[in-house]
Amino acid sequence: MDLNKKKIVLTGASSGIGKEILKQLQQYDVKIIAVGRNISKIPEVEDKIIPFACDVSKKEEVDKLFDFALETLGGIDIFIANAGFAFCESIEEADWGHIEQIFSTNVFSPIYSVEKMRALNKAKKYSVIITCSAVSEMPLPGYSLYCSTKYAINGFGRVYEHEARDNEIISLVYPIATKTNFFKNAADKAPIPWPMQEADKVASSVIKGIKNEKRYIYPSKYFAISRIFTRVFPFITTIYVKIQKNKFDKWLQYKKSIL
Known part of the structure; x- marks a missing residue:
């Protein structure tokens, strides 16, 4: 897919991977609605970047985002659903709102955006990442x-x-x-898992994946290869998870020590 002249919506654009994607997209002739809860760190670039404040965990705000995109751009060719966050925690009590909070942002919002893009574009070619x-x-x-x-999103995307x-290209980034x-x-x-990569590498992989219309985008060659090996040799996963569990247990001890 040629990126030039495309109308793009990018969520989670104020930091991390989204910020890098936004930065790299600027080299193309595109119009971008850059979405974040706090848009103070999103640059406004005439005829290219339009910051838009939105809490994508709320249906009503996602609807407003689409309405704004239609009013401002006249349509959406590419929707990059990048917004998301994590909790690192030991679950100790039942908390429905806590669960709903993360699922609303990480799962409901991107799936709803896929549905919105299908309804919007009908037979017109479009892409959701x-x-x-x-x-x-x-x-x-x-x-x-x-x-x-992320298991939920992976399952949705693969089905x-x-x-x-x-006319639809639905891509998952890993x-x-x-x-x-x-x-x-x-x-x-x-606790931070190993290995790690730079955000700009992820962003460049995303943009390359969009251009090549890849359904599955693997920014890390290590992960692309290891996911095959772990299926053949499942004990590798067991060892890796044990190492990460030790990190988590030490973190829990640290948390208790400062209480």
Whole structure:
């Protein structure tokens, strides 16, 4: 897909991977609605970037985003559903609102956006890119709710591929741990899995994937290869998860020590 002249919506554009995607998209002749809860860090660039404040965890605000895009751009060719967050925690009590909060942002919002894009574009060619995660296929102790949201998105995307029409390109992106404030925001001194990659590498992989109309985008060659090996040799996953669990257990001890 040629990016030039395309009308794009990018969520989670104020930080991390989204910020890097926004930066790299500017080299093309595009118009972008850059979405974030706090848009103070999103640059407004005439005829290119339009910041838009939106809480994508709320249906009404996603509806307003689409209405704004139609009014401002006249349509949406590419929707990049990048917004998402994690909790690093030990689940100790039942909290429906806590679960709903993360699922509304990480699962309901991107799936609803896919439905909105289909209804909007009918037979017109379009693309939706959803930031999934390597943890959609690899357990990460301490991040059970976050992992479950990514398992859900992975399942949706892999089934929807077989339901997609000829004019629809639904792509999933599988970053490994990325050097952003993601884990810092998950919890104080949250355990960080290995390996890690730079956000600009993820962004460049996303843009390349869009241009090549890839259904599955793997920014890390390590993960692309390891996911095959772990199916043949499942004990590799067992060893990896045990290492991450040890990190999580030490973090829990740290948390108790400062209480």
